[in-house]
Amino acid sequence: MKHAVDQAADALRTLFPATPLQLNEHLSARYGARIYLKREDLSPVRSYKIRGAFNFFRKVIASGGTGKTFVCASAGNHAQGFAFVCRHFGVPGVVFMPVTTPQQKIDKTQMFGGEFITIKLIGDFFDQCYQAARDHVERIGGVMVPPFDHADIIEGQATVAAEITEQLPEGILPDLVILPVGGGGLSAGVTGYLKDEIPTGDFLFCEPEGAPSLRRSLEAGAVVTLEQVDNFVDGAAVGRIGDLNFEALRHFSPEQVLLLPENAVCVTITEMLNVEGVVLEPAGALSITALEVVGREWLEGKTVVAIVSGGNFDFERLPDVKERAMRHAGLKKYFILRMAQRPGALKDFLGLLGEEDDIARFEYLKKSARNFGSILIGIETRKPENFSRLKAAFDKAGLRYQDITDNEILANLVI
Template sequence: MSTFVEAARAAEREMRELFPPTPLLRNDHLSQRYGAEIWLKREDLSPVRSYKIRGAMNAMRKARAAGAERFVCASAGNHAQGMAYACAHFGVSGTIYMPVTTPKQKIDKTRAFGGEHVEVRLTGDYVDDTLRAAEAHCKEVGAHFLSPFDDADVIEGQASVAVEMLETLDEPPEVVVLPVGGGGLSAGVRRILSEVSPHTETILVEPAGGASLAAALEVGEPVTLPRVDTFVDGAAVARIGKRTWEVLREVDPRDVLRVSEDRICTTILEMLNVEGIVLEPAGALAVDALKDVAERIEGRRVVCVTSGGNFDFERLPEVKERAQRFSGLKKYLILRLPQRPGALRDFLQTLGPDDDIARFEYLKKSARNFGSVLIGIEAQRAEDFRGLFERMDAAGFLYRDITGDQSLTDFLV
């Protein structure tokens, strides 16, 4: 057995000082839906509600053995919480840089986990800005920089997910579905599986607005994405890690999926409403990807890693909004309404019995014959809009569906 596998197993044993193995649970709802045996590796149930505690703890353990007593990191939340928890456990000081845009829930939890051992500094709008500030501070004070993913000891710690998974199951899974951000988790798990269970297939999943691995595979080396959608903040990374790339460069591009941020929202709501499982956007990536591989996994044993559950419920209205729009249950229209008595009543009569007006903004301009209305409509079924539009056309109303116009909806909605 290789040194890496033995080291990952040793790291897993050391973690029992901090927390028990996270559950690996068969999910009946997903199993029935996909005609497969679906298991969830519940990293959302770790002490910091993500797998990031593993890499942080393992890297800090090794750095302390080499004499380090002061640590610095940059993180949008989950790695920060893992480092804070480890700092409190080992009794060392840590400075944690987080973007100003980080959800308040993650900032508060980081401070709570670290207590007097950590200082949180909010810097920059994006993780790249935060990273530069953290690295500069690290050099200034001579601290040990704890990378969120691009570190051999962090990768080794994240690999303990696979160690636990294989020890729990009576037989290895046929497929493992993993989220990808910087690549620490996927690199660690793939290294374990390649040696211990080489017949297990891995499917890697990225958010469409942060597909840095797919971009690297296209050109054969890591590249920096020109822009990143930060909605899936736990996996929205502009550039795959250098060390993680050395492991992931051999991945078949067909095994790397890109899923839309809006569709992820439908999975977050489904898991919350049906299963009572709280997942953050990055934590829902692996489950959401099952929709794209339904035929491939039918009749097979599949493990999805639910990588995090640090969901700020203040974001729930946005998640619901994006899920409704993706599912075709909510649309936004710009309606040209004649400025005459009864025009609004005529429009309302075109609505079906289950159609609901969720937003209505009307600006009456006396010098014009028509006024513009921004209207949001919710339906019970996506096909209901076909009938609504037919009735509006028959009544002579002029309108524009702006639901798919991202620029307009970002500004107006």
Template sequence: MSDFTDTALAAASRMRGLFAETPLQRNAHLSAKYGAEIWLKREDLTPVRSYKIRGAFNAIRKVRAADPAQELFVCASAGNHAQGVAFCCQHFGVRAVIFMPVTTPQQKIDKTRIFGGDAIEIRLVGDYFDDTLASAQAYCAETGGHFLAPFDDEDVIEGQASVAVEILSQLPDVPDLVVLPVGGGGLASGVVKYMATEAPAVDFRFVEPAGGASLAAALSAREPVSLPQVDSFVDGAAVARIGARPFEILKAVDPAKVLAGDENRICTTMLDMLNVEGIVLEPAGALAVDALKDISDQIAGKTVVCVTSGGNFDFERLPEVKERAQKYRGLKKYLILRMPQRPGALKDFLGMLGPEDDIARFEYLKKSARNFGSVLIGLETTQPENFPRLFARMNEAGFTFRDITNDETLSALVV
């Protein structure tokens, strides 16, 4: 047994004074779908609905053990890390100053305040996270506070490893495969390091959002690198640069085992889990389950554990999730249509729609010429094959149009 194993076991044991171990549940629906034994490690069911409470608890505990006089902790976060820190500071009776971007949704601010109560102060600083982080670190230097990093910290990694401790204690046998979401790498590196000594036969798949594939980039460069841009939709895992300490543990990972989750496809998984299972997952929390679609030919008959890392989903985002899912499934399109400015032209267009087609949006943009006008049209249907048939009818009737569904630049301007 390694020193890391000892400390991870100790961390898991001490957490029981704060919250019970999260369930490891066999999912009958997914097991039948993939012909495998699919188990979900429900980190969305911690007191703060994410695994981040583990790393925060362990880091604060160890700092306090080494220096009981340290009573001020500082972090920068717009989400789950902030909530975990707030909850743990309330538990330990210490103070925290939590820096959040000015653009943080009010729901996340309110939840963090509820968890921390009088133990925390929230400061809204900066439009972008880099500005928020710089302010938090500067405040630490001025006040002597202890900065709680969300993932690039040995104590945090050790705390996240408690997920692996619980998996091995809860399953009747060692799993064949564990599917892990990756953002900054704290969870993945902790689980991998613990399993390396306690269950070395376990295989892994790592899944990160396609718009924030920092682990894949680091493996390619053989060192952590900063992505030039990040799609923030999967906000719990969309990290521009994987942590240096997590990468030291993950640098030997086979790049073929690192998967990129399409942001729109993740939405289909979120809706399936909600509608079929009644399980609410945030985008990052759905990453591991979504990745099963990419490895379906590799898992038949195997025991697979997917870590559902978080369930902090703001239902005000549900319309966006539904639309992204429709677009991925080919059930929704946005067109720019050149509409003739003559009586009956709109009626002619409407007559081409099939019985399963529906107009979700119709907006005149401008008249591009005296006899024509540009119209933004959002169309929904029930079967993806309905669109080619509709487009064929439109072409035959002489309507000029452009499908802008996957044109991110143009869609951002007009949709």
């Protein structure tokens, strides 16, 4: 495998230079370790997906595929990598996207592909879009470019590992390699390339809590299709890991797959933006979020490589990311209160708040035939422990309340 991957990496240099492997001083100081970030967010399309697409195209064209139309179904990073490679090779491509795809993603894909690609918006859901793409390939005799479940895609993603070995200081191998997982192409490629240098137990995988396709498959000993997927970490929200990728990863333990809360990922996104000036998409923040779960006690003194898989972040999502981050950090909570309908009741309530507490949301509907009214209130504070004091004040005042911050059904309805 190594020789083929090294050849792919050499060929890739005609497209873009190796992405940097950077020692991050901020994270290294926090964990007492040497934390290296492999910055795939600095590729031409701000994700590693361009690697697999390039390698797939390269192989097809070399085997006589000139003149074929290439087709993919994607609303994200795969589409952008596909489009960039179509323009590079000067071959026609068709990108199928759901009708619900944000205009920003459509525009970026068109920008990367230029005159060489056509975008078709089909269906409200990805499955409908994917089937339309498959039907189109059969109709025109084209070439379907899969996002992750193909040997040439895996080989292309493995070039990340080839670059890491070249970029680490001489004589140093990582004690831990942290890999984000969606469809599994990156993980299958990187672990396959490094298997002779790094023990199996020194790899750690991370998935969003709402899309644990690798974890559930390893637990079952076979590929599992998830019934439901939380799409917030859209770059890794895959309901079924690739079959080839699972075969490459099935010898790992389920305990090596960390399931990370989506709101914890938001904490990483906001921190890396505010402290380091690094823009990460949710999937791109997974490996850094994993550091907090592993903790300083285990990481101290170690050399760690965390792959930052993408930086295609839509800033229209920033308010939601900040909201989720504050809730996860315990700095913001939502309550439903029962407040007496009498003059001065609101003033009495406000007197319960501390100096560091701030009302971020307040909704009150007075009903004339009742003695009490319901209030939805959102409160922000500077330290998580302030909420213990506030709840004690509520109890002492005899105020009936319900904390709905972690009630996903209620929170999604009212927040």
